[in-house]
Amino acid sequence: MSNLASKRCxxxxxxxxxxxxxxxxxxxxxxxxxxxxGEHHLTRTYTFKNFADAxxxxxxxxxxxxxxxxxxxxxxxWGRVTLDVWTxxxxxLTESDFILAAKVDAMExxxxxxx
Numbered sequence: 001m002s003n004l005a006s007k008r009c010x011x012x013x014x015x016x017x018x019x020x021x022x023x024x025x026x027x028x029x030x031x032x033x034x035x036x037x038g039e040h041h042l043t044r045t046y047t048f049k050n051f052a053d054a055x056x057x058x059x060x061x062x063x064x065x066x067x068x069x070x071x072x073x074x075x076x077x078w079g080r081v082t083l084d085v086w087t088x089x090x091x092x093l094t095e096s097d098f099i100l101a102a103k104v105d106a107m108e109x110x111x112x113x114x115x
């Protein structure tokens with residue numbers, strides 16, 4: 001498990017530059033299976049055997065996100081859930097985005113994910 005998973009998401013007040021370039025690649029290496037899209041957001045798709053399991057995962061992610069005060073875009077479909085994470089306040093990536101990604105992975109350790 002990434003040590004990012006042990007941290008808490010911190011609300012962004014704005015005025016900070018988004019994580020890009022080498023710093024982004026270093027952070028991304030800590031959340032295996034996640035992809036950075038255009039240095040703007042993180043994405044990952046989790047696959048499930050049915051809709052009910054995908055919905056249950058969605059609810060677990062929602063509960064986790066509420067507790068962290070950091071909310072991903074969640075796309076639920078039959079047998080899959082795609083999460084997109086970024087910090088809206090700066091329209092880019094912060095450490096909190098990587099923390100949430102790591103926490104989701106820790107919550108679902110042992111599950112198979114498809115990027």
